[in-house]
Amino acid sequence: MKIIISSINKFFIVISIFFCFSNLGFSQNEFVIQNKKKSDKISFKLISNLIILPVEVNGVKLSFLLDTGVSKTILFNVSDTLKIKNTETIFLRGLGDKKSVEALKSRNNVFKIGDVTNFNQDLYAIYDSNLNFTPRLGIPVHGIIGFDLFKDLIVEISYSKKVITLTKPEKYKYKKCKKCERLNLEFYNNKPYINAEVTIEEKKIPIKLLIDSGGSDALWLFEDNSLGIKSSNNNFYDFLGHGLSGSVYGKRSKVKSLSLKSFELKMVNVSYPDSVYISQARKIKDRNGSVSGNVLKRFNVIFDYQNAMITLNKNGYFNDKFRYNKSGIELAHSGYMLVKEREGASVSSALNTNYKSQNATKIIINPRYKLSLKPSYVIVELRKNSPAEKTGLLVGDSVLSVNGKQAYQFKLQELIQMFYGNSGKLIKIVVSRNNIILAFEFKLEDLFK
Incomplete structure (x- = not known):
């Protein structure tokens, strides 16, 4: 597992979980919508390009990061009021150069998000007090949820209105949208990937990117000289965040453009993490990096995992400049x-x-x-x-x-x-x-x- 925490565009949080075992396919646990419309809208907070959702766990009201980059639901700094039960010990390892972290897998938990409920939700509880998102974000964040929610429902995210709409797939009707783009999704370890194109030093390079809504940066690329993916001379070395297994460092630079079909973003912030910190991430075949919150927020997005499709419609953030922390x-x-x-x-x-x-x-x-x-x-x-x-x-x-x-x-x-x-x-x-x-x-x- 990797957890990256930093600030605003430069400040970002990237979270990806790499388990020591493979658990592919959809779980039998399901989120169901308990109203007649079979759809519900939930307001969220947008902090550092990250979506923070209100989630009720076993009757306790908490806040969770919505992260497409995680395959399992994670809970931090667990209190006795949550009544975590049916546990077994596992070990998670992520970005950084330190050892893995102990966690408890817990079954039969009740999760509620608006009118959407799962009565038999698995979660992975980490008791390490050092893993605390609140200091870096400035608001309480108790956990992370991703694939478990996306697999069951159509998830429509309006970054401009700060509202997420969850709908039962059979009830969802796509609206006509001439200016929208639809891209196919590929899945590895229950995480979504898309094909894109990046322009580096006048060379257009096709790339495969993890969609990581749990990262507040714009773009991560893994350097590969054979493909022409490398930082320009105009870069600087920086702290990129703090991972589950330690701090992560690398280079920051710009790419001339990032293209998602007809949508082209120019002079995009990019980070090139040192390879020593991303050994787990690079095991995914053909993966070239991640696209994260500072790109995703420029669109209103529809995730349709069951049809392996994502729909993008640019919003008012689309033409915002990609800025970064100039103080250090x-x-x-x-x-x-x-x-x-x-x-x-x-x-x-x-x-x-x-x-x-x-x-x-x-x-x-x-x-x-x-x-x-x-x-x-x-x-x-x-x-x-x-x-x-x-x-x-x-x-x-x-x-x-x-x-x-x-x-x-x-x-x-x-x-x-x-x-x-x-x-x-x-x-x-x-x-x-x-x-x-x-x-x-x-x-x-x-x-x-």
Whole structure:
């Protein structure tokens, strides 16, 4: 299993699960729609190009990442209230260069998403407290769901409206859409792949890509000189994310274009992970990489696994530029801190006997304060030779303010978004390091100019 966590376009989460055994084909466990229409719409949160769905597990309300790149349902940091039962121990291994992680396979769990229910859902529970999505996304994420949901239903995702529609296949009717494109899906280990075309240094190269809605980056490619898949000279080495088996590093660059039939996206962000971290992923025959959230969000998408088909219809995000983090800073939520806030001031008038005039008064300001818990953010990764590193910032610095505004006044993603601004933008940042307050400033730098 691999779990990649980073931020916004640069910040991404890629999750793919490679089990030590093969479990191909559709499961007997099924999601059914418990209403007369046999269809239901569910609102989701779009965080860093990722879909976060409300999911109820054994009566407990949780949030799950919707990920086409996983073949099994995963649950993290399991609490006793979930009543996990019927378990057996397995081991999962993923991206990174460390050992596999222990997990418990649990049967007969009840999953509910809107009016859609599975009364006999398998899940894989991981108790490692270090595997926690919340710090990197800034909102609670308790698990991941993918193939188990997609195999039973037509899944229509409106990234523009932030709504997912789940429909029983027999009840689904395709609408006429002259501007849509339909692509065939291929499946390996219950994960969907499509054929696409990428232009690198004026050469058009056909590629096979995993569709990975659980990754917030745009495109991953596996370098292969024999096919012409290689990074240009205009690249930089970077932290790509944190995997189940450790951190993952590689090169970031741009490709001239990515084509999905008639849809062509230009100057697309691409990452080339070092081969040592993706040994499991490269075992899939003919796979050249992954297409992820920063591409998928530019379409409204219909997944039809039973007919092995995906339908794309471009939306308002289609022409957005592919941006990236120009600061070199990776942030994470690091708990909460107590902040003393002023509630207001009571103003009273009192006779000032020091003045001769009986009308003279003095104003007494009596401020009232309250203590509040506010989010705390910390630098968890720092790109070598980046503007942030060169100015003196360090991993472990707690961010207190950015451009004159208290850090806790931002949501994590709002704070990260500031690092995706135009080249030359000035960033003033105040941090706490070993209880010492330090101030730094730097300008965002475009490495692709």
